[in-house]
Amino acid sequence: MLGRLIYTSTSLCQSDDIPQILERSRTLNAQSEVTGALFLHEGKFLQYLEGDEAAVGTVYGRIVKDPRHKDCRQIDCRLISVRIFNDWSMTWLPHTFGAGLLIDALVPHKRHADALSALDATSAGAFFYALSKLSQRL
Numbered sequence: 001m002l003g004r005l006i007y008t009s010t011s012l013c014q015s016d017d018i019p020q021i022l023e024r025s026r027t028l029n030a031q032s033e034v035t036g037a038l039f040l041h042e043g044k045f046l047q048y049l050e051g052d053e054a055a056v057g058t059v060y061g062r063i064v065k066d067p068r069h070k071d072c073r074q075i076d077c078r079l080i081s082v083r084i085f086n087d088w089s090m091t092w093l094p095h096t097f098g099a100g101l102l103i104d105a106l107v108p109h110k111r112h113a114d115a116l117s118a119l120d121a122t123s124a125g126a127f128f129y130a131l132s133k134l135s136q137r138l
Ligand SMILES: Cc1cc2nc3c(=O)[nH]c(=O)nc-3n(C[C@H](O)[C@H](O)[C@H](O)COP(=O)(O)O)c2cc1C
Pocket: 021, 024, 025, 026, 028, 029, 038, 045, 047, 059, 062, 063, 064, 065, 066, 068, 069, 090
């Protein structure tokens, strides 16, 4: 069964950690046909993982143990009918896509101290859906 998992965490990354995380993620996710996207906003990660339910669970099990971030909190975990990040094993979503504006629009209280943590499952899903469409235009 195809499933998705969305979580937030607090980054503990040094500047050169992110390229290493992306490179390793792309190799491992491609092997287990997991796709998704990673977004960093004001020191918080928001990540979307999709693929075989069990494979997504295995990847997330490794991610939560990673010392380069802390306080992983699952926002959503559900079955889905289609992937939204078909062509990417792990897309890095830079702010140039207008992601910050989207967060502002989706989080009920603007200027929330911790906007990503305030996202609910529906809003987080909508956020990644919108960004998947925008990233395809690159
Ligand atoms: C924010 C963040 C996102 C990550 N995303 C993935 C991912 O999508 N896929 C993956 O295999 N590893 C990801 N990792 C790396 C894993 O935590 C882990 O280092 C990697 O899977 C290798 O596992 P291993 O060290 O047990 O071999 C991520 C790490 C961080 C900090």
